[in-house]
Amino acid sequence: MTALLEIRGLNAWYGESHILHGVDMQVGEGEMVTILGRNGMGKTTTLRSIVGILRKRQGEIRLAGRDLMQVPLHRTAHHGLGYVPEERGIFASLNVLENLMLPPSVGEGMKVEEIFELFPNLYERRNSPGTRLSGGEQQMLAIARILRTGVKVLLLDEPTEGLAPVIVQRIGEVLKKLKERGMTVVLVEQNFRFAARVADRFYLMDHGQMVSEFPVGELPERMDMLHKVLGV
Amino acid sequence: MTMIFGIPLQALLGQLLIGLINGSFYALLSLGLAIIFGLLRMINFAHGAQYMLGAFTAYLLLTFAGIGYWVALILAPVIVGVLGAVVERLFLRRLYDLDPLYGLLFTFGLALTLEGAFRYVYGASGQPYATPSALAGGTNLGFMFLPIYRGWVVVVSLVVCIATWFLIEKTKLGAYLRAATENATLVQAFGVNVPVLLTFTYGLGVALAAFAGVLAAPVYQVSPLMGSNIIIVVFAVVVVGGMGSIMGSIVTGYMLGIAEGLTKVFYPEASNIVIFVIMAIVLLIRPAGLFGREA
Numbered sequence: 061m062t063a064l065l066e067i068r069g070l071n072a073w074y075g076e077s078h079i080l081h082g083v084d085m086q087v088g089e090g091e092m093v094t095i096l097g098r099n100g101m102g103k104t105t106t107l108r109s110i111v112g113i114l115r116k117r118q119g120e121i122r123l124a125g126r127d128l129m130q131v132p133l134h135r136t137a138h139h140g141l142g143y144v145p146e147e148r149g150i151f152a153s154l155n156v157l158e159n160l161m162l163p164p165s166v167g168e169g170m171k172v173e174e175i176f177e178l179f180p181n182l183y184e185r186r187n188s189p190g191t192r193l194s195g196g197e198q199q200m201l202a203i204a205r206i207l208r209t210g211v212k213v214l215l216l217d218e219p220t221e222g223l224a225p226v227i228v229q230r231i232g233e234v235l236k237k238l239k240e241r242g243m244t245v246v247l248v249e250q251n252f253r254f255a256a257r258v259a260d261r262f263y264l265m266d267h268g269q270m271v272s273e274f275p276v277g278e279l280p281e282r283m284d285m286l287h288k289v290l291g292v
Numbered sequence: 293m294t295m296i297f298g299i300p301l302q303a304l305l306g307q308l309l310i311g312l313i314n315g316s317f318y319a320l321l322s323l324g325l326a327i328i329f330g331l332l333r334m335i336n337f338a339h340g341a342q343y344m345l346g347a348f349t350a351y352l353l354l355t356f357a358g359i360g361y362w363v364a365l366i367l368a369p370v371i372v373g374v375l376g377a378v379v380e381r382l383f384l385r386r387l388y389d390l391d392p393l394y395g396l397l398f399t400f401g402l403a404l405t406l407e408g409a410f411r412y413v414y415g416a417s418g419q420p421y422a423t424p425s426a427l428a429g430g431t432n433l434g435f436m437f438l439p440i441y442r443g444w445v446v447v448v449s450l451v452v453c454i455a456t457w458f459l460i461e462k463t464k465l466g467a468y469l470r471a472a473t474e475n476a477t478l479v480q481a482f483g484v485n486v487p488v489l490l491t492f493t494y495g496l497g498v499a500l501a502a503f504a505g506v507l508a509a510p511v512y513q514v515s516p517l518m519g520s521n522i523i524i525v526v527f528a529v530v531v532v533g534g535m536g537s538i539m540g541s542i543v544t545g546y547m548l549g550i551a552e553g554l555t556k557v558f559y560p561e562a563s564n565i566v567i568f569v570i571m572a573i574v575l576l577i578r579p580a581g582l583f584g585r586e587a
Contacts, residue, residue: 111481137483149478153470161464162471163482209483 063122064089064244065110065213070119072102072109079105081268082119087213092235092245094255097265098290103248104146106265107215110246111143112136123213138166142211146218146248148202150190157186160205167210175204178234196227203234213244220254232257252279252286264289294435299557305436311553312546313442313511316449317504319545321526322533323453324500327460330473330536331493334384334395339526340519341403342498345372346505348410351421351514361424361510368506369499376498380491388490403520410516418513445507452503453542456496460538469493473536528571534584544582 063086072080079102087093095103108114110121112133121128123139131139142163151159160175160182176183179200185193193201199219206214219235220228228251235258238245249255255262256279264272266289274282294301321343328336336342349368353359359367379402387394423441430439460466472479472486480486505519512518525548533544548567556563574582 113477113481133477134480134483134485134487137481143478143481145478149475151471151474153474154467158467162467162479164484166483 062089063087064091064124065246066120066122067106067110068120070106070109070117070121072105072114072117074105074114074116079268080109080117083265083268083270085263085270087244087246089212089244090239090242091261092239092247092259093261093263094247094249094252094259095263095265095270096249096252096255096286096290099250101265102268103265104217105268107143107217107246107248110215111141113143137163137209137211140167140212141215142206142209142213143215144202144206144217144219146221148198150193150198150201152189152191154190155187156182156190156193156201159190159201160186160208163205163209165209167212169210170204170207172208175208178237179204196223196230199223199227199231200234203231207238207243213246214238215246217248218250219247220249220251228254250290252290297558302436304554304557307553307557308550309436309438309442309446309553310556311550312446313549314552315546315549316446317508317522317545318526318529318549319453319542320449320500320504320507321522322529322541322545323456323538324497324504325526325530326533326536326538326541327456327469327500328494328497329530330538331469331476332384332388332395332490333392334387335392335399336494336497337396337399337523338379338402338406339399339497339501340521340523341406342372342376342501342519343505343508343522344410344516344519345375345406346502347421347509347514347518348414348505348516349502350506350509351419354421361506365503365506369502372502372505373495373499377491377495380494384494385487385490407516407520414516416515416517418515418518421509421514423510441510445511449504449507452500453545456500457538457542525567528567530581532567532571532574532582534581537581537583540581540583 065087067083067085070080070083071078083106095106097103105114109117112128112131123141126139128136128139151162154162160172181197182201182204185197190198190201203216203219219231223231232254235245239258247255247259256276259276261275262273262279263270264286296304321339325336325339328334346368349371350361350364353364353367383398384395387398427441427444430437460469468479468484468489472484472489476486508518529544529548530541532548533540548570551570552563552566555566
């Protein structure tokens with residue numbers, strides 16, 4: 061499989077602190093890859109560096125062969141990269157529909173009707189302020205809004221954090237639907253039971269590096285090691 | 293003669309109208325300040341100077357190019373707005389990552405420079421700017437005499453305020469502005485060119501100030517210090533309305549203009565300070581301003 065998203069020797073800094081120490085990672089087209097790791101090991105920083113929000117970075121980031129390092133932040137989406145931050149980024153001064161329609165289209169995305177079919181709650185509440193939604197609905201909106209734009213790769217930061225099990229299950233279903241549609245997803249998760257249901261492959265991150273990489277089939281035999289590293 | 297609370301009705305309505313006119317300028321100016329502060333997080337101290345620049349551009353267009361009021365009403369804000377956009381590109385852009393104090397100092401310095409330059413050329417006294425002939429004269433409403441130009445100021449400023457509110461609250465461009473005000477980085481990651489949005493926003497805020505300046509030219513005179521006289525009051529309006537609140541700055545602008553006018557009727561001695569007294573009270577009771585979101 062050729063890699064759609066390719067990261068080599070990625071280093072990144074927040075001010076003076078050196079967070080990423082040579083991250084290597086490849087994600088194939090249509091693949092769903094999960095980055096596991098404890099808090100503060102650099103998972104979110106990895107996503108933020110790939111998108112280009114964090115500019116103090118070195119190394120190589122390629123999307124479909126194209127170098128993203130020199131691309132300004134407002135152009136990365138146009139290269140097909142979508143990002144859903146951990147805090148979801150729903151805007152309080154925009155209603156649900158405005159939130160949904162905010163990101164410019166960059167390709168053949170999901171139609172608004174399809175989105176409302178997939179997320180009927182969002183349709184019902186389309187005129188409410190974005191932040192009046194429940195946490196789960198906000199997460200759905202954050203994902204839906206990126207699906208509309210037609211990006212090829214979705215970077216998803218801890219979508220299940222702080223949500224009720226029912227909602228987590230619902231998000232799992234949505235991710236499976238995305239996979240059926242051929243979307244490439246990089247997921248950051250603490251909850252590897254959730255990730256095991258949707259991911260094809262795992263990266264384990266520790267102290268700003270990928271320390272191991274394995275397909276979902278090897279998850280059972282690695283449980284002990286994961287419990288130890290993740291401390292769960 | 294009809295009396296209300298021992299005040300002749302005509303005096304009351306007359307002051308109400310003056311208050312409404314002052315309020316129109318307060319609203320236009322504080323609206324521009326609010327838009328700029330909302331997105332750029334920068335207090336634009338040059339706002340008064342840009343208002344003056346609008347009035348002077350209209351005056352210069354008339355004096356040197358024979359371009360009259362109606363064209364100047366559109367052209368002067370465009371010219372001054374573009375100048376503002378250039379200032380944002382060349383200077384303000386470099387200050388966003390620094391302490392907000394730098395933006396404040398820069399725009400304050402810009403105001404002093406602009407006002408100083410015009411005072412050097414034109415002196416401190418005002419230049420007259422004639423009311424356009426179509427709006428000259430007045431009409432007797434039966435209960436009072438209304439100079440037509442003053443009525444025009446109130447109506448057109450209200451229209452511009454509402455149009456600006458509509459642009460920000462109801463359009464796609466406005467959605468970008470509102471979203472970028474909350475989280476510029478994320479909006480940029482979505483593929484929106486936020487740096488251009490910032491330039492546009494500053495230009496728009498400055499153009500509103502210049503528009504107010506052209507409107508003011510026939511009412512007051514065109515003078516280098518006309519901006520520094522009004523801007524202090526406008527800052528008080530912004531504080532009362534709540535920093536960055538669009539509707540708040542519009543409503544507060546008119547309200548405080550009227551409050552000032554009414555004070556002139558009932559207790560003239562206090563009319564110069566009434567806005568600041570209201571500001572102090574609002575700061576004590578609701579520090580975020582009447583329309584501001586509590587932080």
